[in-house]
Amino acid sequence: MTTILPTVQPPFPIAWGFSTRHSDASQLPVRMLSQVHGCAIWEASDTPREGDGHWTQEFGRRIGVRVADCVPILLAGLAYGAPWVAALHAGWRGASKGILRRGIEKFLELGGHSHDLYFAFGPCIQACHFEVGPEVIEAAKNDAAWRDDLATIGPCGKPRLDLHGLLRAQATDMGLDPQKDGSVKRCTLCERDIFYSYRGGDSGRQWGWVEIIALPLNISVVT
Numbered sequence: 121m122t123t124i125l126p127t128v129q130p131p132f133p134i135a136w137g138f139s140t141r142h143s144d145a146s147q148l149p150v151r152m153l154s155q156v157h158g159c160a161i162w163e164a165s166d167t168p169r170e171g172d173g174h175w176t177q178e179f180g181r182r183i184g185v186r187v188a189d190c191v192p193i194l195l196a197g198l199a200y201g202a203p204w205v206a207a208l209h210a211g212w213r214g215a216s217k218g219i220l221r222r223g224i225e226k227f228l229e230l231g232g233h234s235h236d237l238y239f240a241f242g243p244c245i246q247a248c249h250f251e252v253g254p255e256v257i258e259a260a261k262n263d264a265a266w267r268d269d270l271a272t273i274g275p276c277g278k279p280r281l282d283l284h285g286l287l288r289a290q291a292t293d294m295g296l297d298p299q300k301d302g303s304v305k306r307c308t309l310c311e312r313d314i315f316y317s318y319r320g321g322d323s324g325r326q327w328g329w330v331e332i333i334a335l336p337l338n339i340s341v342v343t
């Protein structure tokens with residue numbers, strides 16, 4: 121399998137998905153972001169940026185983020201009737217600092233409604249493998265949507281964080297509709313034959329990417 125699709129589709133034509141080790145590189149976006157585990161989100165352009173997310177309303181511009189254990193987040197909705205898409209990179213730092221909240225706020229600023237926004241969290245290191253230090257849980261607890269069941273204790277007594285769960289709690293808190301959640305809950309470290317995993321020692325990265333597909337032009341026939 122080369123590209124894993126979100127399990128929902130917004131009501132306008134887009135291509136989107138999560139790449140794997142086996143994806144055809146020619147389908148992947150041009151790398152425009154230097155990701156730094158922060159919260160900066162840019163309107164996509166031909167200028168490379170430092171940041172962890174970008175969005176676009178341009179037809180035919182494929183945008184994405186690179187990950188290997190962090191969560192690739194894809195967003196798609198209509199803002200004042202015009203397609204809007206975003207790709208965000210969220211590890212525990214970005215998730216705790218609220219990159220998803222910032223992305224949703226941008227959509228709202230541009231005229232979107234939170235309950236109309238489609239969203240998908242891609243393959244990442246899941247709670248089965250994501251052992252963390254107490255400082256990670258403390259950072260996540262700063263979010264208003266934190267619930268204690270998002271952290272569990274692993275067999276060695278160390279906490280484990282549910283990154284998808286934290287992001288989903290934030291999405292719900294901001295009014296997103298659970299029926300528009302197309303997340304793919306797969307673990308990059310459990311499935312190293314398919315995904316790159318940073319904790320597994322891989323230097324490669326997979327992408328979460330999205331593109332608004334141009335509609336065919338209506339051709340007026342002059343008679």
Ligand SMILES: [Zn+2]
Pocket residue numbers: 245246247248249307308309310
């Ligand atoms: Zn796992």
